[in-house]
Amino acid sequence: MDSKLEKAVIPEKQHHPFLHIRSRRLHVVLMLMYAFFCMCQMTAHIGLSLSCMCNSTAVAMMSASNNTKTEGTESTLLMSVLENRTELEQEIVESEEASCTKLEGKVIKDYGGTFIWSVTWQGYIVSAAFLGGFIFSYPAGFLVDRFSARHILSASILMLTIASILMPFLATVFGEKGAFLSRFVMGVSETMLIPSLNSVVTKWIPVNEKSLAASVFTAGNQLSGMFGNVLVAELCASSLGWSSIFYSGSLFGISWLFLWHLTVRNSPHNTRWIHKRELDYLANHIPPKHTGSRHKATPWRDMMTSKVFWSLMYNSIIGNMMIALIFVYIPVYFKDVLMLDVQSNGFYSAIPHVSNLVTKLIWGYIMDKCRRSKVLSPTATVKLSQFASMIGISISCLCLTYMNCSTPYQALILLSLVSGFFGLSISGFYTSLLSIAPSHIGTLTSLGTVIGFVGRMLTPLMISYYKTVGTAEEWSHVLFIYVFASASGGIIFALFASGEVQDWDYSKRHNTARPMALVAPESEKSLEDF
Numbered sequence: 001m002d003s004k005l006e007k008a009v010i011p012e013k014q015h016h017p018f019l020h021i022r023s024r025r026l027h028v029v030l031m032l033m034y035a036f037f038c039m040c041q042m043t044a045h046i047g048l049s050l051s052c053m054c055n056s057t058a059v060a061m062m063s064a065s066n067n068t069k070t071e072g073t074e075s076t077l078l079m080s081v082l083e084n085r086t087e088l089e090q091e092i093v094e095s096e097e098a099s100c101t102k103l104e105g106k107v108i109k110d111y112g113g114t115f116i117w118s119v120t121w122q123g124y125i126v127s128a129a130f131l132g133g134f135i136f137s138y139p140a141g142f143l144v145d146r147f148s149a150r151h152i153l154s155a156s157i158l159m160l161t162i163a164s165i166l167m168p169f170l171a172t173v174f175g176e177k178g179a180f181l182s183r184f185v186m187g188v189s190e191t192m193l194i195p196s197l198n199s200v201v202t203k204w205i206p207v208n209e210k211s212l213a214a215s216v217f218t219a220g221n222q223l224s225g226m227f228g229n230v231l232v233a234e235l236c237a238s239s240l241g242w243s244s245i246f247y248s249g250s251l252f253g254i255s256w257l258f259l260w261h262l263t264v265r266n267s268p269h270n271t272r273w274i275h276k277r278e279l280d281y282l283a284n285h286i287p288p289k290h291t292g293s294r295h296k297a298t299p300w301r302d303m304m305t306s307k308v309f310w311s312l313m314y315n316s317i318i319g320n321m322m323i324a325l326i327f328v329y330i331p332v333y334f335k336d337v338l339m340l341d342v343q344s345n346g347f348y349s350a351i352p353h354v355s356n357l358v359t360k361l362i363w364g365y366i367m368d369k370c371r372r373s374k375v376l377s378p379t380a381t382v383k384l385s386q387f388a389s390m391i392g393i394s395i396s397c398l399c400l401t402y403m404n405c406s407t408p409y410q411a412l413i414l415l416s417l418v419s420g421f422f423g424l425s426i427s428g429f430y431t432s433l434l435s436i437a438p439s440h441i442g443t444l445t446s447l448g449t450v451i452g453f454v455g456r457m458l459t460p461l462m463i464s465y466y467k468t469v470g471t472a473e474e475w476s477h478v479l480f481i482y483v484f485a486s487a488s489g490g491i492i493f494a495l496f497a498s499g500e501v502q503d504w505d506y507s508k509r510h511n512t513a514r515p516m517a518l519v520a521p522e523s524e525k526s527l528e529d530f
Contacts (some may be wrong), residue, residue: 002283007163016281017356018209020160024274025204025282029217031256031264032197036227038256039193042164042249043129043186044224045232048345049245050122051335052236053171054113111342111479113337123177123464127408128329129457130320132187133449140192141446149199150266152192154257161246161253162364168243180182196446202438203267206285208372210434211381211427215364220427222360225327226351233362242464256427298443302504308436309444309498315429316452318489320391320510324459325482330415332463334471338408348412352419378435378499386428386497390490392421397482404472432497437505 016024118126143152163185170178197217205213235244263272268282303309331349334340340348367385370376376384396417403411437444466477 005167009254010524011227016275016278018205018212022275024268024271024278025209025213026216027174028200028204028264029213031260032200032217033220033223034256034259035153035157035193035197036218037224038220038252039160039190040221040224040247040327041182041228041252042246043190044221045245045249045331046126046129046183047328047344048229048232048236048331048349050117050125051345052111052232052242052331052342053246054115054122055336056111056113080338092324101332115171115175115208115240117176117179119464119467120437123460125179125183125455126177126324126460128183129187129190130324130453130460132164132184133191134187134453134457136188137191137450138443139446139448140449141195141442141444143192143193143198143442145440145442145444147317148266149196149203150260150264152196153200154260155257155259156189156192156196157253160183160251161257164246164250164253167246185186191449194449195442198434198441198445200264200266201434202441204282206282207270207378208285208490209368209372211364211385211431212361214426214430215360215423215433219357219361221327222353222357222423226343226350226357229349231329233342233349235344237342239243256361265356268292269450298440299504303437303440303444306502306504307496308498308502310431311493312429312433312436315390315425315489315497316433316448317392317455318485319422319425319429320452321457321485322418322425324456326419326422328460332470333415333475337403337405337475339405339412340408351412352416355416355420356423359420359425360426364427365425366442367431376487379497380499381427382432382435382499383494383497385424385426385431386430386493387490389421389424389428390486390493392419393425394483394487394490395480396421397486399479401476401483402478429493430498434498435499436502438501439492439505466485514522 017023020026025237087526126294140152167179167182170182172178174181201210201213201217231248232245235248236242268274270428315437330352331345334345334348363385367376367381371378371381396414398413400411400418403414433448434441462481463478468473
């Protein structure tokens, strides 16, 4: 009798495909992908942008003579560079028998920039965004757990857009300090974007679709890398100059804000254009969110003593180091070690992002299928994905230490492998982060961002420490650090990580019942409909 009554009360779980033209959650994920694209377009190309803004030859001359930049020094150095450039280029052409390795350390590839900012200051400018993210990460998570993620996401893109528009003015008028300020604001905006985006995902995407969904919306990073690098390189080489790089990024941000406001709401229950079958499917597959008056206290003690939590935090540091390398420093590596011109650099820098996009989409699809068919458990899929990712990166970086300007194609293949293997971590570390504590996703993501940003902040400082001219030998020291860091991250994750909701999550501690349908309280509806 009880079983019959249960069947009558509980609706049958229906299947509604994620990859379908009428799938509303796919539309939301595509908008999140565009948000990632806009963020990367305005922040991630700073390595190539600084190469266009700064005169590398003059910077090296200043470093070699141990001079500090004073009033009048900048114009003197630029004049000296212009006088010596023709003579130097002629010497390179005439020495046909000389290999590029003989010119390494003597000839510096520069893209004709006008600013003379030291390598150290350039590192500070790159790190400024990471510093802003580090400082504001926890407040951002606090806001996301308590207010509309949709509006916080809009605010973050708006701040990014304004900072990008102001960057040329601040850099021209206030120099490196102005550029630092603009990047700092971008970092604050970025750290607001990530937790709010993750909050939207937890409301829209069932656990068995999270790997594929994460692979799709983070593809905005790779699309920006593929097309953005080429666009940045072309703008740098054009008569429009480096300032157009930042103005073009802001145009993408403005278009996203317009589309987002018109098409997306916070969660499925108050969204237009969603089919009832999809709504029923989500009602039965998304872990419930507590909407009562009781405050969701963060289980700090259980969280801080969890091996799962700390394995995630360590891999967050490694992942952020990889983001800095792939999105910021690959173009710098190509300029320094392979001595590529700016347009070739844009093309070469786009290729690793193609490999990242392809591998993570294919791998994410396979992992979701294995999880859905119960071939692998959620924990097994995240552990396998992250271990394969980190060990593959470690081996590829080790091989990269043997590359120089005479092996450009081999270096490109290895960097594509590094980027491709990193794509697997979306089904590893990132899926685990979205899965272990859905009730505390804002706090958990912010903690991961705070701790992870340590890796992003240290990477520019580490590279600035080892890199003076940018020889292959200098870069090998940096790569050896990545060899050790990625290997240790993979081993730690394989030993301690999980893909299951943890016992300290609110839904487990309070045995929250699954809702019959996604119906929000009036207070929440009025907030989200605003």
